[in-house]
Amino acid sequence: MARPKKKKKAAKKGMAGGLGNPADLMSQLQRLQEEMLQAQEALAQEQVEVSLGGGAIRVVMSGDHRVLAVEIAEELLDPEEKEMLQDMLIAAFNQAKERVDALTAERLQALGGGLSLPGLGL
Numbered sequence: 001m002a003r004p005k006k007k008k009k010a011a012k013k014g015m016a017g018g019l020g021n022p023a024d025l026m027s028q029l030q031r032l033q034e035e036m037l038q039a040q041e042a043l044a045q046e047q048v049e050v051s052l053g054g055g056a057i058r059v060v061m062s063g064d065h066r067v068l069a070v071e072i073a074e075e076l077l078d079p080e081e082k083e084m085l086q087d088m089l090i091a092a093f094n095q096a097k098e099r100v101d102a103l104t105a106e107r108l109q110a111l112g113g114g115l116s117l118p119g120l121g122l
Contacts, residue, residue, distance in 0.1 A: 035111045043107055048099040050092045057088045061096035
């Protein structure tokens with residue numbers, strides 16, 4: 001005798017358009033927040049270095065965008081080289097910031113791996 005087929009329960013969509021159980025979502029968000037805080041603290045300990053003009057200007061910046069060191073070659077301290085020195089310092093600071101931004105993106109990208117939240121890019 002054939003057994004009657006069991007009806008499969010339709011998968012329930014959680015609140016907020018299928019994001020799942022709100023408690024699970026909150027747990028994921030709390031874990032992500034903790035991981036991001038740890039990543040930011042670790043980034044603050046990292047450093048990037050930029051050297052321009054064949055080593056005439058060197059800038060060291062921390063992962064939290066603090067300038068830690070600026071070294072200027074003696075020959076650039078000539079008053080006639082003031083404008084070039086200023087331009088090189090601006091370029092060095094901007095390059096250091098770009099490197100820190102890239103480092104930050106690289107480190108934080110891994111954090112969004114298990115979480116899928118539309119619009120957050122994770």
